[in-house]
Every structure is written in structure tokens, then in C-alpha cells.
Amino acid sequence: MTTPPALAAAPHQLHTSPEHPDLLELARHLQPAERQRLQQIEEFAQGRIRPESIEPWNQEELPRHLLEEAGELGLGEVFVDGSSHLFQGLAHAALARADVSISAVVGIHNELIVGTIDSLGSEQHKREWLPGLRSLRQLGAFCLTEPEHGSDVAGGLTTSATQQADGQWHIQGAKRWIGLGTVADVALVWARDTADAQIKGFLVPTSTPGYQAQKISQKTGLRIMQNADITLDVLVPETALMPGASSFAAAGEGLRGSRAWVGWQAVGAQQALLDISRSYARSRQQFGKPLASFQMIQTALAKVAGNLAVSTALMGELSRLQSEEKLTMMRASLAKATLTRLARESAALARETLGGNGILSTHEAAKVAGDIEAIYTYEGSHGINLLIAGRDLTGVSAFV
Ligand SMILES: Cc1cc2nc3c(=O)[nH]c(=O)nc-3n(C[C@H](O)[C@H](O)[C@H](O)COP(=O)(O)OP(=O)(O)OC[C@H]3O[C@@H](n4cnc5c(N)ncnc54)[C@H](O)[C@@H]3O)c2cc1C
CATH class of the missing domain: 2.40.110.10 (Butyryl-CoA Dehydrogenase, subunit A, domain 2)
Structure with a gap:
């Protein structure tokens, strides 16, 4: 076995891995045109969004130019352009794999802004706002x-x-x-x-x-x-x-779809965690061997991969239910709560693999872990989404 050279712990170091993280090969269910479009989005996300979002994350700045370029790839309108639910989900996961904030901005934009105006707005609203919003020139x-x-x-x-x-x-x-x-x-x-x-x-x-x-x-x-x-x-x-x-029922409709979309964010974030921790484990040497050769490191990576596989499978099935118009609030809430919980566990495992570098915000593991804390809470907190599922399971509301 050849041993990759050790990576210096330089700030802004990217630990890219050649392997594709779609462990269950969900993209094989897409039509060829959507598969090709997804590949373009993945290339843009890994080639541009991933490296160009680390410094803005540290500076709390919005890299607006990346949104405009995302707009040129049609990412401001995937919710309303006739794309399949699976394509939309995989596109959101590809963005989250590169940067969870950008995926949050694009996801909310599609589901809660463009989607809401398209379904609930007047003809005048659609004429006035949708062209600029769909191209991501307006937010x-x-x-x-x-x-x-x-x-x-x-x-x-x-x-x-x-x-x-x-x-x-x-x-x-x-x-x-x-x-x-x-x-x-x-x-x-x-x-x-x-x-x-x-x-x-x-x-x-x-x-x-x-x-x-x-x-x-x-x-x-x-x-x-x-x-x-x-x-x-x-x-x-x-x-x-x-x-x-x-x-309020009108707002609730949008929130149902956006809770399911947060599940795709959890998929993308865990893909990123696997990319980062696997790459680091292969390149960093301790005791004269790569970290990847130690059993406990492999166990951590396998647990992250297992959480990712479960998350991917659930979202693939959920997208199928969405196409059949069977996405209930119970299903969306259960997916959101469960997958963000798994992502949180994956974040702890992955950042530990990087040792001290795992808590530096200039390295990607800590950035993704911080982002996962936020998605665990927004679009309805973890607890409230579980209680929505609990209400459905028992017929009794424990929160209102
Ligand atoms: C990064 C980020 C981005 C966001 N973006 C937006 C946005 O763009 N637009 C928007 O409108 N909102 C946005 N939100 C708001 C988000 O949806 C809320 O933070 C979320 O709904 C929780 O509300 P809260 O923070 O007020 O917590 P609280 O409601 O105060 O809850 C605090 C804690 O108490 C628990 N809790 C509350 N009630 C009960 C109960 N009855 N039983 C048991 N436990 C309970 C909750 O689960 C939580 O753990 C965003 C939040 C974050 C963090």
C-alpha cells in the first residue's frame, strides 16, 4: 500500500477526496439530463463554493458572487422549473457538501421565497419578483x-x-x-x-x-x-x-417541504464530514503510520458513512413520496429531526478524527460541525419536530 504524504496543518487546507460520496448511488435514478446537470452543480460546488466559502464563513460575510454564479446554473429556480424531487434534493445536498450556509440560502430561497410567491402570490407579484429571484440576482x-x-x-x-x-x-x-x-x-x-x-x-x-x-x-x-x-x-x-x-396553514405548507429539504442538507453535510475526515486520516501520520490505519479511526469513519447511508436512503424514499404527493408533515418532521441528529453525531466523530485541527474554524470539520448545530434548530427545533411526529403517533399533542 502506498502512503500518501502528510498534509501540513495549514489554515484553509482542503482535504479533497476523489471518491464520490453518493454511497447509495441515488443519482442513478435520475434521467440522463438531470444527471448531467447534477454533475455540473457538483463541480461548481466543489471547485468554487467549497474553497471560496471558508474565509467568508470566518468573516461572517456573504459571498454574493457565488450566488450569482449559482443562479447561472439555474439553482435559484429548481423548485419551480419542473425538476424531479430527487434532483432537487441531490442538488441541495451537493451545495451543502460544499457549504451548508450557501445551501441554506439557496434552499430557503427555492422552497420558501420563490415557491411561496409562485404558489400563493398574485400574477402581479409573480411578474414583479420572480424573474429576478429565479436568477438569484435578487434575494x-x-x-x-x-x-x-x-x-x-x-x-x-x-x-x-x-x-x-x-x-x-x-x-x-x-x-x-x-x-x-x-x-x-x-x-x-x-x-x-x-x-x-x-x-x-x-x-x-x-x-x-x-x-x-x-x-x-x-x-x-x-x-x-x-x-x-x-x-x-x-x-x-x-x-x-x-x-x-x-x-397560517399557507405558511405550514411551505414549512413541510422545507423541513424535508433540511434532511438533504444533513446528507450533504455528512458527505462533507466523510470527505474531510477520510482525507485527513489518510494523510496525517502518527506513530509512523497514517491515521487511517488505526482501528478506532476506521470505526469512526465507518460510523459516519453508516449515518450518511441511512440519511441518504431515507431522503431518497422521501423524494419518491413527494413525487406521489404523499409528503405529510409527520414524515417531513421525522426526517428533519432524525437526520440532523445523525449529522450531529457524525460531526462529533469526524472532528475528533482531526485531533486539534478539528476545532479550528479555518479547517472544514469545525465549520461543518457548527453549521450542523444551526440546522438542528432551525425550520422548527429538533424537539418540536419530534413532538410533531409524537402527536401523529399518539394522537395527543405534547406541545400545544
Ligand atoms: C441560523 C438560523 C436561521 C434561521 N432562519 C430563519 C429565517 O430565515 N426565518 C425565520 O422566520 N426564522 C428563522 N430561524 C428561526 C428558527 O426557526 C427558530 O430558531 C426555531 O423555530 C426555534 O425557535 P427559538 O429559537 O425561538 O427557540 P424556542 O422556541 O425559544 O425554544 C427553545 C428550546 O425549547 C424547546 N421547546 C420550546 N417549546 C417546547 C415545548 N412545548 N415542549 C418541549 N420543548 C419545547 C425547543 O425545542 C428548544 O430546544 C432561524 C434560526 C436559526 C438559528
């Missing part, structure tokens, strides 16, 4: 969570929308954790109509006077994502209300 922010209402936002949401005598809406309130809140062109704001107490969806251009966003800094995960605290005291035209978004 949207999904504004649901509030400072005082996270898990209980459906019942507790306090941002208000009051229709004036002239038809305009006065939207007032505060939002927290809003991805791209400081850089988006349009905010999709969920607010409670003071007339009928229903939660409704509005499109608010972020240039509207009274929209203010303050970046949330010092995050330990998804540092590229530009989350923000937002305050709203805006007047928008009558037409800002999305005709299909006149109750």
Missing part, C-alpha cells in the same frame, strides 16, 4: 420567527397588519433570525390581520421606509447566512397581500 427574506415567539409562533405571532381606509396595509412588529434580512430585496412577512386575527403573508420591498434590519453577529454556525433582527413599521399597498396566503 428574498422569509420573516416568520419573532423575538418572543419561536416554537410557538403559530399561536403567538404578534406582528400586526391593519388595513387602512384607503386600502393600504400598516404592518408593525419585530422579527428575529431572518436569513438575508440585511441584504434581501424583498421580505415575505407573516403578520396577523387585526380585523380577523388570521396570519397572512405580505411582500414588502426592503426599500420601504420603516423596514430596518440589524445583522445578528457572533453565530457559531451558518455564519455566511446573514441572519437579522428586523423591525417593521411600514405602509404597503393593498396589493402587497399574497392572495393565497390568508391563514
